[in-house]
Amino acid sequence: MNAQTPAALSPYSSSAGKASRTETHTLSVLVDNEPGVLARVVGLFSGRGYNIESLTVAEVAHAQALSRITIVTTGAPETIEQISHQLERIVPIHKVTDLSLLDGFLQRELAMIKVRGKGEARTEALRLGEAFRARVIDATTESFIFELTGAPKKIDDFVELMRPIGLVEVARTGVAAITRGPQGM
Amino acid sequence: MSKTMTGAEMVVQALQDQGVTHLFGYPGGAVLPIYDALFHQTKIQHVLVRHEQGAAHAAEGYARSSGKVGCLLVTSGPGATNAVTGLTDALMDSIPVVCITGQVPTHLIGSDAFQECDTVGITRHCTKHNYLVRKIEDLPRILHEAFYIARSGRPGPVVIDIPKDVQFASGIYQPPKNIQHKTYHPQIKGDLAKIKQALAMMAKAKKPIFYTGGGVINAGPAASTLLRELAAQTGFPVTSTLMGLGAYPATGRNWLGMLGMHGSYEANNAMHDCDLMIAVGARFDDRITGRLDAFAPYSKKIHIDIDPSSINKNVAVDLAIVGDCAHVLEDMVRLWRSESLSADKKSLADWWSQIDRWRARKSFAYRKSDKTIKPQYAVERLYELTKGRKTLITTEVGQHQMWAAQHFHFEEPNRWMTSGGLGTMGYGLPAAIGAQLANRDALVVDIAGEASILMNIQELSTAKQYRCPVKIFILNNEYMGMVRQWQELLHGGRYSSSYSEALPDFVKLAEAYGLKGMRCSNPADLDAAIQEMIDSPEGVVFDCIVDKAENCLPMIPSGKAHNEMILPDADEDIGNVIDDKGKMLV
Ligand SMILES: Cc1ncc(C[n+]2csc(CCOP(=O)(O)OP(=O)(O)O)c2C)c(N)n1
Ligand SMILES: [Mg+2]
Numbered sequence: 001m002n003a004q005t006p007a008a009l010s011p012y013s014s015s016a017g018k019a020s021r022t023e024t025h026t027l028s029v030l031v032d033n034e035p036g037v038l039a040r041v042v043g044l045f046s047g048r049g050y051n052i053e054s055l056t057v058a059e060v061a062h063a064q065a066l067s068r069i070t071i072v073t074t075g076a077p078e079t080i081e082q083i084s085h086q087l088e089r090i091v092p093i094h095k096v097t098d099l100s101l102l103d104g105f106l107q108r109e110l111a112m113i114k115v116r117g118k119g120e121a122r123t124e125a126l127r128l129g130e131a132f133r134a135r136v137i138d139a140t141t142e143s144f145i146f147e148l149t150g151a152p153k154k155i156d157d158f159v160e161l162m163r164p165i166g167l168v169e170v171a172r173t174g175v176a177a178i179t180r181g182p183q184g185m
Numbered sequence: 186m187s188k189t190m191t192g193a194e195m196v197v198q199a200l201q202d203q204g205v206t207h208l209f210g211y212p213g214g215a216v217l218p219i220y221d222a223l224f225h226q227t228k229i230q231h232v233l234v235r236h237e238q239g240a241a242h243a244a245e246g247y248a249r250s251s252g253k254v255g256c257l258l259v260t261s262g263p264g265a266t267n268a269v270t271g272l273t274d275a276l277m278d279s280i281p282v283v284c285i286t287g288q289v290p291t292h293l294i295g296s297d298a299f300q301e302c303d304t305v306g307i308t309r310h311c312t313k314h315n316y317l318v319r320k321i322e323d324l325p326r327i328l329h330e331a332f333y334i335a336r337s338g339r340p341g342p343v344v345i346d347i348p349k350d351v352q353f354a355s356g357i358y359q360p361p362k363n364i365q366h367k368t369y370h371p372q373i374k375g376d377l378a379k380i381k382q383a384l385a386m387m388a389k390a391k392k393p394i395f396y397t398g399g400g401v402i403n404a405g406p407a408a409s410t411l412l413r414e415l416a417a418q419t420g421f422p423v424t425s426t427l428m429g430l431g432a433y434p435a436t437g438r439n440w441l442g443m444l445g446m447h448g449s450y451e452a453n454n455a456m457h458d459c460d461l462m463i464a465v466g467a468r469f470d471d472r473i474t475g476r477l478d479a480f481a482p483y484s485k486k487i488h489i490d491i492d493p494s495s496i497n498k499n500v501a502v503d504l505a506i507v508g509d510c511a512h513v514l515e516d517m518v519r520l521w522r523s524e525s526l527s528a529d530k531k532s533l534a535d536w537w538s539q540i541d542r543w544r545a546r547k548s549f550a551y552r553k554s555d556k557t558i559k560p561q562y563a564v565e566r567l568y569e570l571t572k573g574r575k576t577l578i579t580t581e582v583g584q585h586q587m588w589a590a591q592h593f594h595f596e597e598p599n600r601w602m603t604s605g606g607l608g609t610m611g612y613g614l615p616a617a618i619g620a621q622l623a624n625r626d627a628l629v630v631d632i633a634g635e636a637s638i639l640m641n642i643q644e645l646s647t648a649k650q651y652r653c654p655v656k657i658f659i660l661n662n663e664y665m666g667m668v669r670q671w672q673e674l675l676h677g678g679r680y681s682s683s684y685s686e687a688l689p690d691f692v693k694l695a696e697a698y699g700l701k702g703m704r705c706s707n708p709a710d711l712d713a714a715i716q717e718m719i720d721s722p723e724g725v726v727f728d729c730i731v732d733k734a735e736n737c738l739p740m741i742p743s744g745k746a747h748n749e750m751i752l753p754d755a756d757e758d759i760g761n762v763i764d765d766k767g768k769m770l771v
Contacts, residue, residue: 032367035317036305047310078497085494091314091334094368 020076024053025100026107026177027084028185032092033059033067040090041069050083051075054109054152056174066094070107070177072152097185099177107177111155112137113146117166125165132158143168187359192321192352193218196285199328201228202361205256207247207622208232209240213260215287215300218352232622232651235643237264239615241271241342242641245280246619249602250577250627252405254281254335255619261287262300265346266307270609272342273311277606278428279403281340283331284312290350291319304346313341318348321356329361338371339492340403371491375508380516383463383487383504384526390461391532392539393421396444396473399428399605400466400490402598404510409598411514412465413437418521419528422540424452426467427590428605435594441540442549445473446741447587450548450750451540456481457747458539464488466510469499470606471770479746489513548739549591550753558708560585560660560731564592564632567658570715575627577620579603581613581637584666584737589632611640614657618644621653628656628719635661635728636685645698648724656718657726659691662733670736674759675768695726706730743770 031037038057045052054072059065073083080098087096099105113134115125122144129136129146132154138145148158152175159170179185190198196219200208209232212220223231234240237259244255255275259268265286275282289298305317314334316327324347331343387393395416401408409432416423416439423433424444433440442449444456453475456462462484467473474480477499486502488495489510496505506513520526551561564585578593579602580586586603595601602620604612613631621629631638638659648655668683695702701723705714711729718725738753744767751762 035319036309039306040309043309078501082494082498085496089313089492089494091369092367 020078022074023077023080023100024072024074025080025098026105026175027071027073027087028097028099028177029069029071029087030094030185031067031069032094033065034092037067037090037092038069040092041071041087044086044090045073045083048086050079054174056176070175072175095185099179102179104180105177106180107151107175108149109152109155109173109175110147110149111159111170111172113148113159113162113170114143114168115146115162115166116143116168118142121165125162128158128161128165134158187357189355190358191218191222191355192318192324192347193222195324195356195358196328196347196352197222197226197229198358199325199361200256201226203329203332204253205229207619208256208258209234209243209247209619210258211237211240211260211264213264213287213300215261215289215349216258216264216285216352218349219258219285219287219347230622231258232618232647234615235646236641237267238271238611239618239641239644239647241268241275241282241284242609242612242615243619243622243644243647244282244284245271245275245278245612246579246602246616247623248280248282248619249402249616250599250620251623252599253623254283254332256283256285258285259287260300261289261304262302265302265304269307269311270607272308272344274604274607274609274612275342276311276313278604279340279399280342281335282342283335284342284344286344286346287352288317288346288348291348292350294348304344308344311342312344315344315346317346318351321351321354324351324356325359329359330366332361333366334369337369339400339495372507373491373509373512375489375506375513375516377516379504379506380513381520381524383506384517384521384524386461386485386487386504387419387421387463387521388526388528390421391529392455392459392536393419393461393463393528393533394441394455394459395421395423395433395463395465396425396456396467397423397429397432397465398426398467401429401432401510402466404466404491406598408432408466408511408514411511411518414518415514415521418518420530420533421463421528422455422537424448424456426470426473426605427603429467430590430601431595431598434596436596443590446475447591447737447739448741449544449591450546450739450752451543453741453747453750454543455540459484462486464490464502465514466490468495471499474500475741476744476746481747546752548750548752551735554732555708557732558706558711558729560588560662560735561592562708563658563660563711563729563731564588566711566715567630567632568593570712570719571628571630575624576600577602577617577624577627577629579613579616579620579629579631581631581633581640582608582610582667583634583637584662584670584735585632585634585637585660587667587737588660593632610634610637614638614641614655615644615647617655617657618648618651618653621655622651629653630656630658633657633659634666635659635663635688635691636665639689642694645695645700645724645726649699654722654724656724658718659726659728660731661688661691661728662731662735663688664733666735667737673736674742674763677760691726691728700724700726702726702728704728704730743767
């Protein structure tokens with residue numbers, strides 16, 4: 001989703017004349033798990049022209065019907081501050097935390113990577129898989145499926161290595177993230 | 186007291202418990218059970234509009250003029266989609282409205298049933314919040330929550346979509362308790378340390394200005410009173426957005442007039458040159474700021490607003506105070522006094538003399554005529570002849586709206602209702618009906634354009650039916666004047682489709698609806714005609730034939746800064762003012 005519209009050149013645009021840095025931030029959003037809540041969040045991003053690099057959602061507290069949405073977004077720092085405030089306006093949202101502004105956080109993503117090949121390519125794929133601590137979760141005489149968990153960069157790197165060997169396709173979950181240390185969000 | 190009742194009965198009971206006196210609506214298959222429940226009661230007056238957009242604007246007019254939540258009831262499908270413009274209007278201008286829509290029964294949802302539409306999907310982007318009620322157990326809570334959300338924090342429209350089977354189902358009704366909403370708790374009180382910091386900045390300022398907006402009106406009459414006090418204590422000049430007119434009285438000593446695209450020369454230049462701007466309940470909209478990179482370049486900015494997302498959205502500020510305007514202003518007034526602060530009187534005196542020099546340009550002046558009625562003159566006479574009464578003004582959208590803002594002067598809040606954010610032609614007549622029903626004792630005038638009024642003209646029937654003596658004062662220039670003006674400015678005077686061709690005879694039209702019709706085209710007859718309109722106990726459509734070519738000035742052309750206004754005496758070369766970049770803007 002792309003929001004870098006030419007409107008950035010408009011005299012009405014707040015970024016006119018200013019070259020604002022683009023940053024990548026990870027937002028954690030705690031929401032009531034009710035119908036339509038994801039549509040509200042996604043609709044906010046498309047309606048206001050914000051970027052979504054990755055979005056994941058799952059229920060995290062069944063008794064309280066709470067879901068956690070993790071959004072990776074890019075933009076100028078002031079745009080990302082706007083995104084947090086705009087998210088806070090959505091009624092069923094409990095809390096928005098910009099993890100990237102905190103001391104430290106972990107992000108992980110799971111990917112399944114299908115690779116096709118015979119002979120030399122096959123051994124090479126297995127060897128690299130081991131080096132990345134990818135698990136083989138399916139195999140035929142001419143293919144493997146690797147399961148790999150890690151920071152998005154690690155998965156990107158692995159996928160790039162598999163490409164010349166015989167990459168068929170990739171399925172990725174998107175990022176889940178959490179702060180380090182004893183405190184919750 | 187909890188009681189067993191049907192969903193439809195719960196709706197009516199909840200509206201009563203929420204203090205709704207008037208419900209604007211239009212029936213249809215999916216809301217028949219609610220209409221049946223309304224039939225059996227007398228506490229709420231149902232007002233049958235003639236189009237659902239009218240219901241939404243009437244609810245807005247009711248809300249803005251009374252400070253209460255406006256309420257409407259429409260059927261599924263076309264009823265809901267017709268209300269969308271009004272809901273969007275209420276969202277843009279932060280007007281508290283609850284809209285109840287009927288929906289096809291739950292088991293038919295998603296089957297493209299007759300008059301089904303995805304109401305919550307369609308209205309998600311034009312409401313503050315919306316609900317689809319899936320089971321009767323949720324209905325009482327949702328009904329009360331909707332009112333809480335509509336009126337709390339930054340107000341806005343809320344939709345409750347109720348499938349027909351839920352209306353028929355029975356369950357236990359819960360009255361509104363002190364609802365503790367799970368997630369929605371807007372911050373009301375401002376941070377005291379920041380308020381003190383703001384006051385310290387104010388005490389030091391040499392060229393301060395209060396820039397106030399619709400948020401002051403939304404915070405209730407107390408906020409307006411406090412703003413007046415603070416302005417008196419500090420001696421600072423006050424300007425306001427279109428939406429905030431009336432919070433500070435137009436006859437007040439510190440008043441600079443409205444600011445923005447068609448604001449006064451003194452207000453805009455003071456905004457440009459100020460060294461401290463105190464924005465109160467205003468949102469730095471593009472009609473207000475003009476060219477952003479030249480906006481108030483020498484100023485420190487304080488922003489008081491209940492909506493954190495309004496802060497730093499278009500303009501970065503130096504100090505942000507999140508809170509309800511009334512609460513923050515109260516703290517400011519109290520602390521300014523108790524800490525014996527005072528303004529820099531010497532600098533302030535210089536500032537005021539600068540402002541007086543700008544004021545001397547008389548930027549709202551226009552060439553008088555004794556042959557044709559100048560539209561500004563018509564508004565001026567309407568103002569003079571209605572002075573001293575409780576007069577509520579609504580408008581449509583266009584030049585007439587700006588002339589109304591410039592030449593009708595407001596002393597009190599909640600007397601001025603106009604579509605600011607969305608700029609919806611067709612707003613004024615239904616809003617006038619809503620305002621009249623909330624203020625039976627007031628004179629309600631819709632200052633209209635001949636093109637806009639046709640967008641919801643059917644509501645004349647509603648005015649007739651409910652004996653609303655609203656006055657529709659049409660500044661008839663036979664043009665979509667604002668469009669014509671922009672075509673003159675930007676497109677070489679090629680008036681593509683902006684001539685109001687084949688207009689109806691508004692006098693006969695009024696009579697056809699059972700109202701009084703009047704026409705005036707001679708300036709010499711105008712006062713008597715306006716007086717006759719005011720004195721009439723009926724609804725009146727007044728066709729005021731005005732100069733066709735008049736432009737609305739002064740004006741900050743698009744893409745220009747506050748200190749680059751076109752003044753009335755520069756009328757001649759209006760076609761060359763805007764550069765190519767400016768032409769891209771709206
Ligand atoms: C629903 C809607 N459609 C189109 C517009 C664009 N528009 C803005 S002002 C205007 C002309 C209004 O003409 P009129 O009501 O005669 O007012 P005047 O400017 O002549 O006073 C138009 C078409 C609008 N604001 N709203
Ligand atoms: Mg006109």
